[in-house]
Amino acid sequence: MAANTVDTRYENSSNVASKFLLTSAFYLVVVAIVGIIMALMLVRPDIFPNTLNFIGLRAIHLQAIIFGWLTMAIFGAYYHIIPRIAKTDLVSRKLGNLHYYLMHVAIAAVVVTLLMGQNTGREYNEPVWYLSVVVVIIWLLFFGNIMATIIKGKNNIPKFSPALVFMVLSALYLGINYLWSNFIPWTGVQQNLNVWTWAHNAVNGWFMFSIQGIFYYVVPKMTGLEGKDAPYPHFLTKLHFIAVAIFIPPSVLHHLLYNEAPVNDFWKYMGEWTSVGMLIPTFIWFYIILVCIKNSKKPLGLSGKFVLATIIFYVMNCLQGSLQSIRFVNDYTHATQWVIGHAHLALLGFISFGVFSFTYWILGRYYGADSYSVKLGNLHFWTVLVGFLGMFIPLTIAGLIEGSMRGTEFYTIHEAILPYLNARVVFGFVALFSFAVYLVNIWKVITAARATGFKPQSSEVAGIESVN
Amino acid sequence: MKSIIIWSGSGVLLLLFFLVLSFSTAEQGLAEDHGAPYWGTELATKGQDIAIRKGCLTCHSYRGQLGAATGPTLDAVGLRLNEQAIEAFIRNGTQIMPSFEDKLTDEEIKTLAQWLSTFKSPYEER
DSSP states (O other), X not given: XXXXXXXXXXXXXXXXXXXXXXXXXXXXXXXXXXXXXXXXXXHOGGGSOTTSOXXXXXXXXXXXXXXXXXXXHHHHHHHHHHXXXXXXXOSOHHHHHHHHHHHHHHHHHHHHHHHTXXXXXXXXXXXXXHHHHHHHHHHHHHHHHHHXXXXXXXXXXXXXXXXXXXXXXXXXXHHHHHHHHHSSOOOHHHHXXXXXXXXXXXXXXXXXHHHHHHHHXXXXXXXTOOGGGOSSOTHHHHHHHXXXXXXXXXXXXXXXXXXXXXSOHHHXXXXXXXXXXXXXXXXXXXXXXXXXXXXXXXXXHHHHHXXXXXXXXXXXXXXHHHHHTSHHHHHXXXXXXXXXXXXXXXXXXXXXXXXXXXXXXXXXXXXXXXXXXXXXXXXXXXXXXXXXXXXXXXXXXXXXHHHHTTTSXXXXXXXXXXXXXXXXXXXXXXXXXXXXXXXXXXXXXXXXXXXXXXXXXXXXXXXXXXXX | OHHHHHHHHHHHHHHHHHHHHHHHHTTTTSOTTTTTTTSSSHXXXXXHHHHHHTTGGGTOOBTTBSOOOSSOOOTTHHHHOXXXXXXXXXXXXXXXXXXXXXXXXXXXXXXXXXXXXXXXXXXXXX
């Protein structure tokens, strides 16, 4: 890569974003290791000491994937994309770096307190109150920084930028839902509702929403179909936004469809039908990204592969989600391994694949190549695909078996689904291997770029070569 | 800038609207004791507090609360085990479930066992 084609307008932004994007991969490996330990504990509990705390490990698995891997990577994408839409460098590099280091401290503190047994017992929301305060401070640092950047560059932003609107709203979703769920002492029925309000809005309102916004920026750039070249009518993005904003909040109630869930019928119907309504924005987005990929003017490379996998898994995920939100199906699948399969489809199949695609693409901007070699990139893609499907398919089958045996004694059911749980452990190792390949790939791209005298992290390559 | 405030702002308003509405009306129209003995009673309030804080509900679910499928559901635990047996389970744990002997006080274990032993209606298919 020639040194004279670098673009140094966004030094602060590149500096902070590359830190976030690179270190998030570390937490992915942690998540996979903890997941494998837990999967092994469920099939061979006798090989582990009784002192190993399953409750703590499960909470670490959840927290590390939410805040360590996905949120870190998405923050990185925000720090890269928002200054470039506003055509203004990030306002404060110091605040961005403070945000970055505080994230590591907070995640380490969460892991330690969870292993010590401090746990609120609310799914996805396990860290205790003083860590919640730290999370709010971190969010304020992040949101203040990006909003200041947007305000500084307010004359440069287009009239309606779907990427920007999606990303700002999803950041607000994160903050508002966190405050709502953690700082109001809910009890009884509201407490029950509150668990799901956070759990659902974290995945649907923060991860899904922000990934869609990031793709509205990344995919047109990747395919060379920006602005007037866009192969889809622009009102579709507005329709998409309106549909998502209307359907997300009430669809939380689809977690409480159980026969005796403490919610009245109105809200149960609301949960059911708004979840089915989520299919509207799903297919709008699927169409938009698909026509972009189909009419691409540039070779897509490794990240294009991941984009395609992302949208396919997204549609699978939403079909499954809407289906199991219908009460008839929900009776069958509730509290079985099916749910765990669905969670892996959402967070590993859809969102992690999305993160892989934009991480490779953005790192390509920084280091001149999106993959070290064709072989290494393909090895990552296919092993993560096999590892994920190998976990998802057995879990879904196990869930259906569990549903059909509803009411039978727990250990009989456990015996029946044991082969599928074993399969999950095996493919868990495949997934772990693929994440290691991902780390090696990123590392080799960086060392190769450094070997040519390229100064990383402070500049951006104008012309990127697509290795894959 | 204006478009961000209008679009994202209306998204935030919609979110807040549904949060307030669903939290304030979710219970309306249900019978006064619609949840007994699982919730609503004095014992349930105490038991639920311990179950949530100490992590029982990380693995177990009852009446569709939380989605964890790791341990058996507690819906009808009172049919299988009596109060003393439940207490022994909590104290000693199993191969997968950790022992809660030194994580809970004696009183907390007794409250939990007393509450869980009243769980006697299995999951109902509609």
